[in-house]
Amino acid sequence: xxxxxxxxxxxxxxxxxxxxxxxxxxxxxxxxxxxEVELITSEFTYGPVPEPEGYExxxxxxxxxxxxxxxxxxAVEHVPEMRRLRQRIEREPGPLVTHYQWLTMPRIxxxxxxxxxxxxxxxxxxLAPDPTARQVAEAKKTFGAMDAVIAHSKGxxxxxxxxxxxxxxxxxxxxxxxxxxLTRLPVRDLPPELADEGxxxxxxxxxxxxIRPYKGVDVLLRAIEGMRLGEEPPELWIVGNPxxxxxxxxxxxxxxxxxxxWLTRFIEDAEIPAIMDRADLLVLPYTDGEQSGVLxxxxxxxxxxxxxxxxxxxxxxxxxxxxxxxxxxxxxxLRLELEALTGDAGATARAELAARSRAAxxxxxxxxxxxxxxxDLYREVSA
Numbered sequence: 150x151x152x153x154x155x156x157x158x159x160x161x162x163x164x165x166x167x168x169x170x171x172x173x174x175x176x177x178x179x180x181x182x183x184x185e186v187e188l189i190t191s192e193f194t195y196g197p198v199p200e201p202e203g204y205e206x207x208x209x210x211x212x213x214x215x216x217x218x219x220x221x222x223x224a225v226e227h228v229p230e231m232r233r234l235r236q237r238i239e240r241e242p243g244p245l246v247t248h249y250q251w252l253t254m255p256r257i258x259x260x261x262x263x264x265x266x267x268x269x270x271x272x273x274x275x276l277a278p279d280p281t282a283r284q285v286a287e288a289k290k291t292f293g294a295m296d297a298v299i300a301h302s303k304g305x306x307x308x309x310x311x312x313x314x315x316x317x318x319x320x321x322x323x324x325x326x327x328x329x330x331l332t333r334l335p336v337r338d339l340p341p342e343l344a345d346e347g348x349x350x351x352x353x354x355x356x357x358x359x360i361r362p363y364k365g366v367d368v369l370l371r372a373i374e375g376m377r378l379g380e381e382p383p384e385l386w387i388v389g390n391p392x393x394x395x396x397x398x399x400x401x402x403x404x405x406x407x408x409x410x411w412l413t414r415f416i417e418d419a420e421i422p423a424i425m426d427r428a429d430l431l432v433l434p435y436t437d438g439e440q441s442g443v444l445x446x447x448x449x450x451x452x453x454x455x456x457x458x459x460x461x462x463x464x465x466x467x468x469x470x471x472x473x474x475x476x477x478x479x480x481x482x483l484r485l486e487l488e489a490l491t492g493d494a495g496a497t498a499r500a501e502l503a504a505r506s507r508a509a510x511x512x513x514x515x516x517x518x519x520x521x522x523x524x525d526l527y528r529e530v531s532a
Contacts, residue, residue, distance in 0.1 A: 157184040158245035164210045167251045169198040177202040178520035195415040231261040238263040246527045259294040267530035270295040296530045301325040302461025327449040327510040336422045352383040355428035358443040360391040365434035370401045372483035379492035388412040425450040453502035470505045
């Protein structure tokens with residue numbers, strides 16, 4: 150059993166609760182390694198989040214209004230709440246580290262963060278693919294306000310150094326963990342929209358997660374449109390909360406030679422195990438992106454995957470062999486991989502990908518390892 154080193158105090162800060170699964174998984178892992186952890190955030194308005202395990206949660210942002218008025222609340226309350234947080238952190242006795250997951254209003258927030266404490270930030274998203282000079286300058290000011298910046302991939306770290314202009318010694322690569330807490334939840338019945346009918350269990354190609362333009366659902370639909378189908382055609386499930394108009398996508402889906410099922414709402418954690426267990430192939434056809442919680446959910450469940458070669462997503466797939474890679478926005482290349490991995494002919498390849506995902510979840514993407522690397526960084530910046 151590894152030696153637990155106690156005494157590190159850390160404030161994990163995510164004002165808008167942008168990534169509660171990541172925040173809480175990291176907080177629990179740090180606490181399990183002996184750190185004293187407080188997650189400072191706001192209520193997640195879409196559904197339940199993991200209960201705290203060994204750490205404290207403080208809801209210090211956007212408490213005075215309903216979720217419907219959240220945007221107005223941010224505009225009115227955010228700055229005074231950031232000021233109060235800074236004052237509280239700087240008044241606390243003893244050493245501690247502040248670890249920012251996101252800054253809601255970077256231009257303002259970087260002037261309001263506690264500057265008498267070591268500051269770490271996780272770069273969940275570094276820069277757009279072809280950033281403007283202004284975007285680069287803003288990123289340099291925001292990330293440059295930190296004592297250390299965590300990237301989840303070597304490519305992300307390289308961009309922080311070469312494009313943003315951070316000193317290499319202030320950038321650390323620490324992987325994103327697999328969301329294995331989801332695999333420990335009981336498996337419920339599938340939502341009615343996805344339940345098997347009449348005893349049939351066709352193969353399932355799954356798109357999962359927030360539906361945004363850059364997620365490439367249109368690329369996936371165009372790939373399937375010309376796909377050669379075997380004796381048992383698959384179904385396509387598009388599951389997730391839409392953040393765009395779906396009219397065009399639905400019209401394209403109606404022309405496909407296979408059945409497309411839609412479940413377009415927020416998916417609670419408790420529903421995920423059944424959906425993942427039923428899926429034969431998970432597809433991330435993104436045209437942009439640095440990281441994806443869906444990727445690390447797929448790894449945790451040992452799913453065979455096809456992913457676009459974008460950002461750290463493509464790097465993880467290439468380095469650990471957990472997915473087949475396709476160029477972004479290339480429907481033809483995606484079609485070839487779909488044909489190779491569906492049906493009986495793709496069973497062996499799917500099994501190999503699944504085995505690599507499970508090994509990655511137990512190895513480099515295990516939270517205990519990630520917590521120890523993060524604690525090492527905290528000790529460095531505290532020194």
